[in-house]
Amino acid sequence: MSLSEGMKHQFYLNVNQEERSVVISPSDILLSVLREQLGLTGSKPGCYNGDCGACTIDINGTPIKSCLMLAIEAIDKNITTIEGLKDTPIQKSFVEHFAFQCGYCTPGFIMNCNALIQKHPNASDEVIEEWLESNICRCTGYKEIEEAVKSVLHSNK
Amino acid sequence: MIPFNFEYYKPSSIHEAVQLFQRLDTEEKQPIYYSGGTEIISLARINILYTKAIIDIKSIPECNVLHLEKDQLVLGACLPLTEIEESNFYPLLTKTIQEIADRTARNKITIGGNICGQIFYREAILPFLISNSQVVIAGIHGIKTMPIQQVFHQHLHLKKGEFLVQMITEKADLHLPFISIKKRQQWDTGYPLITVTAAKKPSSSFIENSSNQSLTNYERIQIAFSGLNPFPYRSEEIERDLNQQHLSLEQKVDLATSHLPEPILDDFEGSAQYRKFVMKNTLQHVLSTLEVQ
């Protein structure tokens, strides 16, 4: 594959199980394309530097910070954003455990927690901590977030 | 948002990648190889890095190899750190890279990207330095495999157009007793003050006494550092100091800390003096832990 500089190219991205057409330059960041072209504003821009995790999405079952990925790298991958999750156990659990305050970090946390639950349904405390360290909550709702994810994991047992 | 545009290429073979590099370089496009891309995106965003062409090497099969052969572990440069952690063929490497960035970022950061990056720390190189690994490098003249000591001095010395393809480590070095410590200013987040990785390897040497020479078996400490200086390294001199069998632990550490290379980092993470202090304590901890193991 090759794409020339300064030109926009049309591609299809598989987002939330739909083929979505996008017109992108090679230097476009995936987070910006999702938000600005596809109107999927659930993934939040925070630091744009890979530090906060607010932009976390799911690529082929793996959480990825969409500010650290070129849109062009996502071609032929299955992208899931927070808009693609419907009534999942972790979403319900966040509500039940009051695991958000302002809610800005919530989509990123939920995408990360959801991937964790899929990959490690019996995750140990150590694994939970290691995964969730990737996200920052300025409202410091960590305790409730931990309770929310543990409640889903423990109901799996 | 990256404030400039570039061309994007995704070759599927080593040959195609190096040919592309040569052509784009002739066209003065300042091409760069791209693997995980996290550092390239971060630096491009703040205008510290500029290019007119990116060559994404993630589709090159050799760069994605992860296998334990009869005698060797082969790791492709484009493997994400978390994939290497999960395979856990080399526990010292797993322990060391688990401390880089955070779990989600490590799904994108690749082993080659960390080793070849501009960031001072590049901790992923440390286990390869102490295990005397081999480095596979591709360039316009073909593929070469070289001992790490010949190509890594503070950073990986790649000629223009070359890129890192694989790291190869002998099976015998994968399961030595080890310790890997990352010391930060506080908590478990942020950049390190110091990272030390060390392993203990069975060795033997001739010891001379008054009448004859005898072969003595001992366990040699192999050790590498990151964070103290603006580059990761393994130092023969420090290793010799720490392996002086006739010295006490304190004497070894004193001797080793008198041979630290310059410059020592002096920034908001920690002053040079503080870093040296932490280094001394960390070395004591490393030696006493390895002695017990």
Ligand code: FES
């Ligand atoms: S916006 Fe991506 S990690 Fe902060």
Ligand code: FES
């Ligand atoms: S709920 Fe406000 S940042 Fe987390």
